[in-house]
Amino acid sequence: xxxxxxxxxVGLSIILYVVLDGFSLGVxxxxxxxxxERERDLLMNSIAPVWDANQTxxxxxxxALFVAFPMVYGILFSALYIPLLTFIFxxxxxxxxxxxxxxxxxxQPWNRAFFLGSLVAVVAQGLTLGGFLSGTKVVEGQxxxxxxxxxxxxSLMIGxxxxxxxxxxxxxxxxxxxxxxxxxxxxxxAFWSALVVLGFQILVTIWTPIHYPSVLSNWFxxxxxxxxxxxPLLGLAAFFGLIRSIRSHREILxxxxxVVLFLAGYLGLVASIYPYAVPPTITFQEAAAQRETLRxxxxxxxxxxxxxxxxxxxxxxxxRGKVGKESYYH
Amino acid sequence: MDAxxxxxxxxxxxxxxxxxxxxxxxxxxxxxxxxEFLWLSTKDEIYYHMxxxxxxxxxxxxxxxxxxxxxxxxxxxxxxxxxSQLVSNVFSPLLAFEVMTAFFLESGFLGIxxxxxxxxSRRVHFLSTCLVALGTILSAxxxxxxxxxxxxxxxxxxxxxxxxxTDFSSAIFNPSTLTRTGHMVAxxxxxxxxxxxxxxxxxxxxxxxxxxxxxxxxxxxxxAALFSPLQIYLGDLSGRQVFHHxxxxxxxxxxxxxxxxxxxxxxxxxxxxxxxxxxxxxEVAIPNLLSLLVTHSITGQVQGLKDFPKEDRPNAFIxxxxxxxxxxxxxxxxxxxxxxxxxxxxxxxxxHRPFLWTxxxxxxxxFLATELGWITNEVGRQPWVVYNLIRTAEGVSPIPAxxxxxxxxxxxxxxxxxxxxxxxxxxxxxxxxxxLSSPIPLVQRPIGMQPLQxxxxxxxxx
Numbered sequence: 001x002x003x004x005x006x007x008x009x010v011g012l013s014i015i016l017y018v019v020l021d022g023f024s025l026g027v028x029x030x031x032x033x034x035x036x037e038r039e040r041d042l043l044m045n046s047i048a049p050v051w052d053a054n055q056t057x058x059x060x061x062x063x064a065l066f067v068a069f070p071m072v073y074g075i076l077f078s079a080l081y082i083p084l085l086t087f088i089f090x091x092x093x094x095x096x097x098x099x100x101x102x103x104x105x106x107x108q109p110w111n112r113a114f115f116l117g118s119l120v121a122v123v124a125q126g127l128t129l130g131g132f133l134s135g136t137k138v139v140e141g142q143x144x145x146x147x148x149x150x151x152x153x154x155s156l157m158i159g160x161x162x163x164x165x166x167x168x169x170x171x172x173x174x175x176x177x178x179x180x181x182x183x184x185x186x187x188x189x190a191f192w193s194a195l196v197v198l199g200f201q202i203l204v205t206i207w208t209p210i211h212y213p214s215v216l217s218n219w220f221x222x223x224x225x226x227x228x229x230x231x232p233l234l235g236l237a238a239f240f241g242l243i244r245s246i247r248s249h250r251e252i253l254x255x256x257x258x259v260v261l262f263l264a265g266y267l268g269l270v271a272s273i274y275p276y277a278v279p280p281t282i283t284f285q286e287a288a289a290q291r292e293t294l295r296x297x298x299x300x301x302x303x304x305x306x307x308x309x310x311x312x313x314x315x316x317x318x319x320r321g322k323v324g325k326e327s328y329y330h
Numbered sequence: 331m332d333a334x335x336x337x338x339x340x341x342x343x344x345x346x347x348x349x350x351x352x353x354x355x356x357x358x359x360x361x362x363x364x365x366e367f368l369w370l371s372t373k374d375e376i377y378y379h380m381x382x383x384x385x386x387x388x389x390x391x392x393x394x395x396x397x398x399x400x401x402x403x404x405x406x407x408x409x410x411x412x413x414s415q416l417v418s419n420v421f422s423p424l425l426a427f428e429v430m431t432a433f434f435l436e437s438g439f440l441g442i443x444x445x446x447x448x449x450x451s452r453r454v455h456f457l458s459t460c461l462v463a464l465g466t467i468l469s470a471x472x473x474x475x476x477x478x479x480x481x482x483x484x485x486x487x488x489x490x491x492x493x494x495x496t497d498f499s500s501a502i503f504n505p506s507t508l509t510r511t512g513h514m515v516a517x518x519x520x521x522x523x524x525x526x527x528x529x530x531x532x533x534x535x536x537x538x539x540x541x542x543x544x545x546x547x548x549x550x551x552x553x554a555a556l557f558s559p560l561q562i563y564l565g566d567l568s569g570r571q572v573f574h575h576x577x578x579x580x581x582x583x584x585x586x587x588x589x590x591x592x593x594x595x596x597x598x599x600x601x602x603x604x605x606x607x608x609x610x611x612x613e614v615a616i617p618n619l620l621s622l623l624v625t626h627s628i629t630g631q632v633q634g635l636k637d638f639p640k641e642d643r644p645n646a647f648i649x650x651x652x653x654x655x656x657x658x659x660x661x662x663x664x665x666x667x668x669x670x671x672x673x674x675x676x677x678x679x680x681x682h683r684p685f686l687w688t689x690x691x692x693x694x695x696x697f698l699a700t701e702l703g704w705i706t707n708e709v710g711r712q713p714w715v716v717y718n719l720i721r722t723a724e725g726v727s728p729i730p731a732x733x734x735x736x737x738x739x740x741x742x743x744x745x746x747x748x749x750x751x752x753x754x755x756x757x758x759x760x761x762x763x764x765x766l767s768s769p770i771p772l773v774q775r776p777i778g779m780q781p782l783q784x785x786x787x788x789x790x791x792x
């Protein structure tokens with residue numbers, strides 16, 4: 001039971017990170033779409049108060065993995081050394097830009113750093129996921145594969161797909177936070193990125209079983225065959241909802257549909273590889289930590305996490321509504 | 331150059347870069363709490379502007395601290411995965427609690443603290459600042475608990491080479507957690523106090539914004555007056571704790587080779603320890619002082635480094651000097667405060683130019699002492715990653731050296747660049763000085779506010 005809860009916690013942290021930092025990174029990916037410095041200020045201000053808390057879900061995901069499935073943490077972090085640290089390098093540039101750009105007289109270099117840092121982080125995340133799905137060779141509970149095993153056409157494709165995905169999250173987030181011409185542009189960006197995302201989701205759905213054969217047999221065996229098809233269906237429903245809500249200029253619904261679209265893909269993936277935590281050999285049960293550790297830390301989670309979620313919601317509510325002309329930065 | 335050596339260098343580079351920022355963040359967040367408390371209780375506008383000015387310094391510092399800190403949490407897996415897998419049952423919850431109780435608290439309320447001035451009431455803003463400060467201190471506590479567990483492990487048993495937890499409270503509150511946390515948090519307060527004092531002294535020397543910086547200097551020196559003697563006491567506690575739990579580390583720090591029998595152990599003031607020859611090539615020593623310091627008795631026995639097998643000894647040369655330089659800085663800062671006390675009694679604290687110049691020149695020393703302290707702490711733990719239980723070499727990830735050469739080179743390029751840019755913008759912010767002209771947001775204005783002009787006039791009249 002503890003194990004299932006822990007697996008859920010790791011999964012929850014990862015998807016919260018993907019959605020929350022996904023829109024922050026997505027907003028940064030839209031930086032080149034404007035030449036107006038005030039518009040860039042607006043984009044920046046829309047995420048400035050929340051990006052740091054959003055990024056913290058990544059650290060929790062890593063921490064929870066370390067606590068509950070130390071073997072997975074150890075093996076995957078060694079195996080995915082290069083994409084993970086590339087990811088971090090990207091986050092470093094993205095993170096320092098908020099204050100540095102605010103203090104700079106010439107914004108241009110920091111606009112670039114913000115965009116490129118985020119781009120590197122996004123592609124590296126895709127490579128990490130692709131590398132994870134490509135399988136990891138394990139001998140005696142340790143990583144024993146090739147350090148470049150994560151680098152292949154499949155993982156590159158995921159890296160590129162994630163760019164479109166995060167642009168979708170970023171632009172639908174901007175629809176909520178902005179007005180006028182910026183919002184108008186965001187509707188267009190959301191529409192086009194939605195089409196690209198749909199294309200990539202179809203591609204991923206076809207390519208994953210080819211790249212990773214046991215996924216196919218997973219799909220068509222009981223009990224998965226009874227529900228696995230709901231995920232692509234959910235994705236399609238979200239996609240059509242998204243397009244309709246963009247067409248009818250709804251403000252909150254497009255972001256909501258994008259999140260559901262991500263969720264459908266994510267859950268579909270989890271359902272396809274379950275119960276493997278290090279495909280293709282280590283299951284999450286095998287990788288589990290000592291019972292006492294799981295129990296003790298779970299109590300901490302049960303007490304602290306509701307508080308965290310509570311004040312996160314509060315912080316978002318403080319900054320709710322359209323981001324105005326107010327200069328957050330001095 | 332193997333993956334072990336390179337991973338150690340990389341961890342050293344990334345932690346040594348990172349610790350510079352928390353060293354200021356922890357103290358500065360508490361300093362901001364003090365300023366905001368004064369603003370709330372006195373309604374004196376000048377405290378609002380002080381808070382905003384030092385808040386800018388805090389914001390630049392915090393950003394770099396966060397991004398350089400995320401690296402460390404990853405490196406346990408990327409570079410030290412064997413260590414992580416062996417000890418995770420006991421060790422990893424401490425990091426997870428840091429994320430849950432500290433990182434979220436900091437980052438959740440940081441947005442309101444920095445950008446919420448126009449959105450929330452004075453009380454809510456003050457509460458947010460307090461919670462950010464609490465977050466930074468909790469973060470220090472958990473990471474020091476984790477580090478202390480590696481130094482003085484407790485609450486575990488080893489089953490088939492793997493660490494199993496037996497008691498979490500003794501793992502968290504292991505023998506050195508509290509002394510070490512106290513020493514680090516005090517280091518951060520002292521570092522911050524001298525940074526604020528040094529910057530304030532600069533403005534006073536230049537004759538800019540006198541009332542605001544006189545008040546800043548006053549609060550900073552009050553902090554320094556408290557923490558510079560306290561830190562010497564906490565340092566002594568830490569030292570004796572090392573004597574009891576990590577005798578090889580203490581012997582190396584003191585370049586003490588032979589266990590003293592019936593006589594007191596001498597304290598080497600200057601020495602050139604020679605690891606190969608197992609002796610000091612040169613030394614100036616005070617008889618019996620080492621025994622007196624660590625055992626509080628003239629003839630107390632202190633184990634010498636020769637009592638430990640060669641392969642279990644940390645590097646005495648590095649430790650001897652990193653420790654002594656740290657202690658020297660502690661005393662320099664203490665004597666500056668003794669001087670400050672004299673000037674304060676004469677009422678000349680803010681006008682005595684040689685004193686202000688001294689404050690300006692010693693203000694970075696806290697950072698240096700913090701780095702030296704960590705070097706002493708971590709080099710002193712070697713060759714172990716968990717003291718006396720797992721060798722560092724056994725804890726490294728099964729990755730090729732090439733991986734680490736790649737990442738280490740990038741860190742060595744990126745960190746100096748980011749550090750230099752950080753420093754540049756920090757100087758720029760300081761150069762611009764406090765912004766007294768921007769209006770106070772309506773939600774922040776108290777009834778019966780004491781306007782800035784009146785305070786300035788009063789202080790200039792004094």
